[in-house]
Amino acid sequence: MKYLIAILFLFATIGAFAQNHEERPIVQFTGIVHNADSSNVIVPYVTITNTSVRNTISLSNYKGYFSFVAHEQDTLRFTCVGYGPVTVVIPANVPNKSYTLQVSLKAQIINLPTFHVFPWATTDEFKKDFLAIKLADDDLDIARKNVSRTSMVALSNVLPRDAQEIQSANAQGMHTSILNSHSLTPNPLLNPLAWGSLIKQITESDNKSSNN
Structure with a gap:
């Protein structure tokens, strides 16, 4: 019912x-x-x-x-x-x-609370990563490394010469040629020291060949 x-x-x-x-x-x-x-x-x-x-x-x-x-x-x-x-x-x-x-x-603006992301699970992990972190070089250290002798030598072996460097070398060669234009150029074939160095190199080369 x-x-x-x-x-x-x-x-x-x-x-x-x-x-x-x-x-x-x-x-x-x-x-x-x-x-x-x-x-x-x-x-x-x-x-x-x-x-x-x-x-x-x-x-x-x-x-x-x-x-x-x-x-x-x-x-x-x-x-x-x-x-x-x-x-x-x-x-x-x-x-x-x-x-x-x-x-x-009407546009509705909702302000959400600030949320901080902490990527480490524990404080010990944070301390371990913090102590193992490698600080990046500042601008002064980077500049010192770029102008060091090792860096300059390495760059000179791989970088081609620019136009200014070639012009300076040519100008130096022309200047040397003009200075020596009125002087006698020594002939290396008439130099006994050069002949002695050549004979010594040939002898050492023959001795190495015979020992091998």
């Missing part, structure tokens, strides 16, 4: 709701959603929930335009990420069964 009464009450409630809903005229609800701070800024893809009809959901397009069928005195809720919600109620006795509205959504 209790179940029968509950079922009859449910049907009566649904019937009253449907009758009340059918009594309200249908309206073509049309409009555009834009930013409340600037009417030239359109808010696209806004969710429109009809809380009066089982939370029926509609969406505006990428230009903020929407158009769908509703009833007079329906409550519509406009929501979008980053904007505060706005509730609109369609008035009664709408002329021409068409209702047009410009909906303004």
